[in-house]
Amino acid sequence: MFDFLTDASQLADVLGTALRLSIPLIFAAMGGLLCERSGVFNIALEGQILFGAFGAAVGAYYFGTPYMGLLIAIAFGALSGVLLAVLGVTLRVNQIVVGIAIILFAAGFTSFMSRLLFPGGGNSLKLNGFENIDIPVLSDIPVLGPVLFSQNGLVYGALFAVIAVHFVLFRTRVGMSIRAVGESPAAADAAGIHVFGLRYACVIVGSSMAALGGAYLVLTQVLLFSDNMSAGKGFIALAAIVLGRWQPRIAFMACLLFGFFDAVQLRLQFDQPEIPFQVFAALPYLVAILALVGLMGQANPPASVGRPYDREMR
Amino acid sequence: MTAAPDRLALEGIVKQFGTFRANDDVNLRIAKGSIHAILGENGAGKSTLMNVIYGLYEQDAGRIISNGQEVRITDPREAMALGIGMVHQHFKQVNTMSVVENVVLGLPGKQILDLDDDRRRVRELAAELGSEIDPDQPMWTLPIGTQQRVEILKMLYRDADLLILDEPTSVLTPTEIRAFFDLLEKLRESGRTILLITHKLDEVMDLADRVTVMRLGRVEAELEIAETNPRELARVMVGRDVVFDVEHTAPKVGDPVLEIEGISAVDNRGIGALDGLSLTVRGGEILGLVGIDGNGQGELAETIAGLRDISKGRISICGQDARGFDPAQRKSALGMGYVPEDRQKVGLDLDSDIAFNMVLRSFRAPPFSRAGWINFRKIRSHAEDLAGRYDVRMQNVSQRVRDLSGGNQQKIILAREIEDDPRLLVVAQPTKGLDVGAIEFVQRTLLAQRDRGTGVLYISSELEELLLVADRLAVIFKGRIVGEMPASEATSEKLGLLMTGKELTT
Known part of the structure; x- marks a missing residue:
């Protein structure tokens, strides 16, 4: 059943699939991590992936180029971030409730609009997507070459996002302020840091990153838009953040882990047609649950995550 | 003495929360290079006033004059730019970050972090203040006294020359307080101005040059320390004469209500905190537990309350082995009352109302609930009755406990x-952060309980308080009882020796 793991070409195939499936998770996890580090719960990742996918389809369809798709995806993500920030930071609405509202709104809005904007619905689109970029020499390495060095720009973008989030959070002054705001907004405020400004910035940037995950699905994978195509990836990304203990590098590895199990289950579906595919489809989620159980009691979220800040609160 | 120019002056400051006037026409002048104390009970409006100066609250009326210039401070950043730094009672620091990160937090500088220079300057500044601080240590691993030094250091790092210290000694042990006073005097010598907010009379008398006494949001008096005395200050602060002594009759000692035999337990970090400790409290007596903070007092209280497991030994409450009884049962079945040290986190649910907090430990049983239904009317009337008898100052019992002063919160727990x-009452640091009036109330209540026949274990780091109230004293050191004596034979010298682990020579 697992002999594909020992065959070089099949293994390369599974690993390649794993990386492809990880990319939306990585974008969403990095975006969500940035929000949570600043003290804002962003459980809307699922909806933001969907917004990003829809925005990408709109841009690529109307302008004929994936670059416009990317741009509009980011715009949709940023707008959902503004919504989350206004409600969850300024107006101090419960951030979980706001997140759920954004998820539901994204599902309804994108399904409806795709029927309105795309002839025959999003499913029959054939969009212009991004091509793979072969990095010379490196892409010729057996097994790893095609997996790592023959990918499209968004894959490299996701890897860059991990490095960027890590660098900003732990190597820059603004990153130190972000972490302080997430841990203790009162302390940050007293130290003269703009708590609200930083939270807005993190939420908007983070939400845009999550939307890139959706853009990736549309512009490099399926080249069309279908209803609810985020398919739970936003929630898996939330699990990856927890599993990664709010550290970008570990969260990145958690995304790869979930992507790998997703690839394995696809392979098993394909190889074992006699077993109902739902059994395998549950695998990544099962892994997520087991991984979180294994982590029991060790998770240390930013101390003030999900708690709106109110200076005059006594 | 020639009058130094004012470092800061306030004229007619008013700050209102809803219909409540926290500051009402407050005037204040603070001379440069002096230690100026603001004295007042909890809820007198001291902290509100400081938050106005520091820009955390904006005043509804009045002027602030800094170094002769009228200023508007709407933000801590602006206060800092004026050289005003504040150390809050509850430190404003990020526990997961290191000392140096906390110090430079919010300061402008190169985007790419390079804290080597800052590390060096933190070390230098710490040495200047007469202490050694490792800039890379995470904040939460430092003792409270050191954390406070970091807070002060943080202000000096920002070139503050007016330091506002809000109840700075409320978190310190007696030894730390002494060192802290030296530090303040050092700061004054270096030409800085200190505004000390406190409700402790002895601190004001020891340290300050001038004192402003506040009561109910207004300035009651502004006095030169050399021209006043503690009794006068207390009277102005409370608005009536305060009795410093409590009436203390001989105890009528009964059967043991708490027997502890050789218990051991670990603290939150898994390090041994109690080491074969034995102790007996009898009905009708107050046993004072003396010790320097961090010698196992907190853990002892928690093991008795059933909040912490013991690895060895045995605890009996009213003759029954307490093992297998959870904290609720220890109250209901064994007759133990417990006043925890951290009243805000452990003792109360701050965001619930007074009525609910009054039945926090009993609402699941009759008469407050029957067959799963809560009788809210009963809970309300019960709370109103208790609030009246224990003199809880409030608007009504539906008020959030968070909005009450510390003294009133403590009254609710009591x-x-x-x-x-109860037959056994365990109280941990019951007067911490309370003002004289409230302390008096707490002590009288505990004595009344004793006279009723309750055995009281009174854990406190305030030696004088224990000498005043307790019948018998036990000294804890490194998780063991190292000495016991009747209060009548105890002196601070004897206790001081035992508290630091030394033997009594006689």
Whole structure:
């Protein structure tokens, strides 16, 4: 059943699939991590992936180029971030409730609009997507070459996002302020840091990153838009953040882990047609649950995550 | 003495929360290079006033004059730019970050972090203040006294020359307080101005040059320390004469209500905190537990309350082995009342109302609930009755406990724990952060319980308080009882020796 793991070409195939499936998770996890580090719960990742996918389809369809798709995806993500920030930071609405509202709104809005904007619905689109970029020499390495060095720009973008989030959070002054705001907004405020400004910035940037995950699905994978195509990836990304203990590098590895199990289950579906595919489809989620159980009691979220800040609160 | 120019002056400051006037026409002048104390009970409006100066609150009326210039401070950043730094009672620091990160937090500088220079300057500044601080240590691993030094250091790092210290000694042990006073005097010598907010009379008398006494949001008096005395200050602060002594009759000692035999337990970090400790409290006596903070007092209280497991030994409450009884049962079945040290986190649910907090430990049983239905009317009337008898100052019992002063919060806990006539009462630091009036109330309540026949274990780091109230004293050191004596034979010298682990020579 697992002999594909020992065959070089099949293994390369599974690993390649794993990386492809990880990319939306990585974008969403990095975006969500940035929000949570600043003290804002962003459980809307699922909806933001969907917004990003829809925005990408709109841009690529109307302008004929994936670059416009990317741009509009980011715009949709940023707008959902503004919504989350206004409600969850300024107006101090419960951030979980706001997140759920954004998820539901994204599902309804994108399904409806795709029927309105795309002839025959999003499913029959054939969009212009991004091509793979072969990095010379490196892409010729057996097994790893095609997996790592023959990918499209968004894959490299996701890897860059991990490095960027890590660098900003732990190597820059603004990153130190972000972490302080997430841990203790009162302390940050007293130290003269703009708590609200930083939270807005993190939420908007983070939400845009999550939307890139959706853009990736549309512009490099399926080249069309279908209803609810985020398919739970936003929630898996939330699990990856927890599993990664709010550290970008570990969260990145958690995304790869979930992507790998997703690839394995696809392979098993394909190889074992006699077993109902739902059994395998549950695998990544099962892994997520087991991984979180294994982590029991060790998770240390930013101390003030999900708690709106109110200076005059006594 | 020639009058130094004013470092800061306030004229007619008013700050209102809803209909409540926290500051009402407050005037204040602070001379440069002096230690100026603001004295007042909890809820007198001291902290509100400081938050106005520091830009955390904006005043509804009045002027602030800094170094002769009228200023508007709407933000801590602006206060800092004026050289005003504040150390809050509850430190404003990020526990997961290191000392140096906390110090430079919010300061402008190169985007790419390079804290080597800052590390060096933190070390230098710490040495200047007469202490050694490792800039890379995470904040939460430092003792409270050191954390406070970091807070002060943080202000000096920002070139503050007016330091506002809000109840700075409320978190310190007696030894730390001494060192802290030296530090303040050092700061004054270096030409800085200190505004000390406190409700402790002895601190004001020891340290300050001038004192402003506040009561109910207004300035009651502004006095030169050399021209006043503690009794006068207390009278102005409370608005009536305060009795410093409590009436203390001989105890009528009964059967043991708490027997502890050789218990051991670990603290939150898994390090041994109690090491074969034995102790007996009898009905009708107050046993004072003396010790320097961090010698196992907190853990002892928690093991008795059933909040911490013991690895060895045995605890009996009213003759029954307490093992297998959870904290709720220890109250209901064994007759133990417990006033925890951290009243805000452990003792109360701050965001619930007074009525609910009064039945926090009993609402699941009759008469407050039957067959799963809560009788809210009963809970309300019960709370109103208790609030009246324990003198809880409030608007009504539906008020959030968070909005009450520390003294009133403590009264709620006392009322709740005492009301069903416990046979054993464990109280940990019951007067911490309270003002004289409230302290008096707490002590009288505990004495009344004793006279009723309750055995009281009174854990405190305030030596004088224990000498005043307790019948017998036990000294804890490194998780063991190292000495016991009747209060009549105890002196601070004897206790001081035992507290630091030395033997009594006689």
